[in-house]
Amino acid sequence: MSRGFNPPAQNWLVGHRGVDLPASQGDSVFSAGSGTVTFASVLAGRGVVVVTHGLLRTTYEPVAASVAVGQTVRSGQMIGTLQPGVSHCSVNHTVTCLHWGLLRGRVYMNPLSLVQVRLLPLYSAQ
Template sequence: MRLLLTVLLILSTAAPPAAPARFGWPLAGTPTVVRRFDPPPEPWLPGHRGVDLAGSSGEIVRAAGDGQVVFAGPLAGRGVISVAHADGVRTTYEPVTPTTTAGQTIRRGEPIGRLGPGHPGCSADEACLHWGARRGETYLDPLSLLGLGRVRLKPLRSAAAPAARPPAAAHPRRSHRRSRRRAAAHRSPTD
């Protein structure tokens, strides 16, 4: 009886088996991140809406997750592949020469194309895969699909309590001209 209780206790405290990863690297192994995700503060401003991964021209590019190819072809002079995933995420890969076609269902890790040369920001002797991700109109850090994205802490605010603002007197507004006149009046003749 004691042995049975010990076994039940061990089984009940054991960690559950890890769920299979839904996403993986689109290049073989663990590629070097050459340029990180750097979204703009406003959607219309310039920024880097994905990550650049070091690779070799001609290297096989693989689907990061299960999904359906929604675009495979040239866009703005570069080969692009876009894959829609069941959870609402869409991943993109460029510059890639597609080996898939729009409408094709793919599984994580399956080849979808070959990496092309000439991605801006890469040195002449290497190729880089620009890997992007978004949900709806919101761009995501693709590394977050792998559990590797940057953690950004934001303050907690409740809907009932708006954020506190300092009193207006704490930040008096001054005219720049008045400030310059005051500074000039306080200068010594030797300045």
């Protein structure tokens, strides 16, 4: 992990609403759990994929989606590849990480809380 979860004290303040996992452009991104794709498009200059798992949603960026809204995905199913975009994970058009977020309603949670059940959105290509 290259940057940890650091949610702001108030919603309008700057913080880090997720975790960054070191990665490179073109790396495959996998859904951290089974669910339904509820967003797969470009948002504010970077590709974003959102998978809804019941009450929870996981977000992945900057990602070129290979899935469509409404599609059901399994845990570990590929949902896209990393690509440069307007993101702190993309510097000078070079991708350095996957920003992975977890939401319950409008509340950001630490996605590493999911890792205890061996769910990770990014698997090494090696």
